[in-house]
């Protein structure tokens with residue numbers, strides 16, 4: 001086993017709304033990523049992917065609150081660090097986060113090099129502009145971006161170029177973990193491919209040591225990440241290698257996610273199945289039993305009554321369901 005770059009144990013966080021209600025968006029999530037590896041997180045809208053991404057940085061501000069659990073980055077536990085310490089010694093260097101729709105949030109009146117100066121100066125307040133510019137130019141060129149982008153404003157860049165620029169800015173300090181939240185979702189297919197190529201390039205060149213890639217599309221992760229976790233209603237419902245998760249999903253929810261999208265790969269189904277019927281539960285009042293119960297075709301009264309933890313099987317895989325793995329697999333084959 002390689003060195004663990006990120007280890008998360010039983011992380012639980014919640015929103016407290018202005019009406020004082022709790023929204024349990026991240027519930028006892030555990031994960032680990034080794035050096036040089038990438039993890040994909042998939043799940044439909046509202047299942048807690050972005051909240052998990054935010055929570056992983058250990059940087060909490062209302063309405064998001066930390067409840068319990070550990071976040072260990074390269075051996076250092078950051079879960080109980082104060083926000084100021086997180087900002088100074090974690091963000092950008094240990095963990096970099098590219099928020100969902102980050103490219104649309106870039107201040108249009110500022111030159112790209114200024115964003116880079118802002119990021120670098122948090123950690124190197126005295127570094128001369130020329131030095132920052134030279135290293136940014138070198139990094140941009142190595143990542144296949146023209147150095148002329150540095151002198152441009154965000155409005156002058158196309159969507160794909162803007163997204164790749166955001167990624168280059170966020171990783172300028174070579175963070176150990178990069179968390180990219182839906183980095184390719186709003187882009188056309190060509191730009192998507194370029195974004196994914198760039199993320200791979202960052203990893204191959206050692207500018208990032210590990211990556212978390214978030215998307216609502218499970219099959220997209222097959223070509224991007226080593227491992228995949230599927231999230232449902234704030235919980236992990238299944239984990240495995242990308243190949244296992246795409247070709248042999250076990251949890252009825254992962255099976256539904258997989259089955260609802262066409263994948264033009266040998267061995268996968270070529271018919272477009274209907275999306276999973278129903279909607280996720282309200283996270284203000286999550287059900288006490290299985291959170292997927294009301295949408296599951298195998299549901300029994302026992303499912304509604306008992307909350308099952310993740311069960312391990314095979315070679316480092318796990319799933320959260322009362323049913324036996326073989327029965328679930330059998331059911332998928334005959335779907």
Ligand SMILES: Nc1ncnc2c1ncn2[C@@H]1O[C@H](COP(=O)(O)OP(=O)(O)OP(=O)(O)O)[C@@H](O)[C@H]1O
Pocket residue numbers: 015016017023025043044045046047048049050051052063100216283
């Ligand atoms: N600021 C907030 N205050 C209260 N609840 C919130 C807040 N932001 C998100 N939520 C709730 O937390 C849950 C998880 O939302 P989150 O944005 O993490 O989902 P997601 O998986 O990233 O969805 P998407 O695919 O649409 O980006 C949802 O029920 C959402 O309504």
Ligand SMILES: [Mg+2]
Pocket residue numbers: 049050051100181
């Ligand atoms: Mg999101």
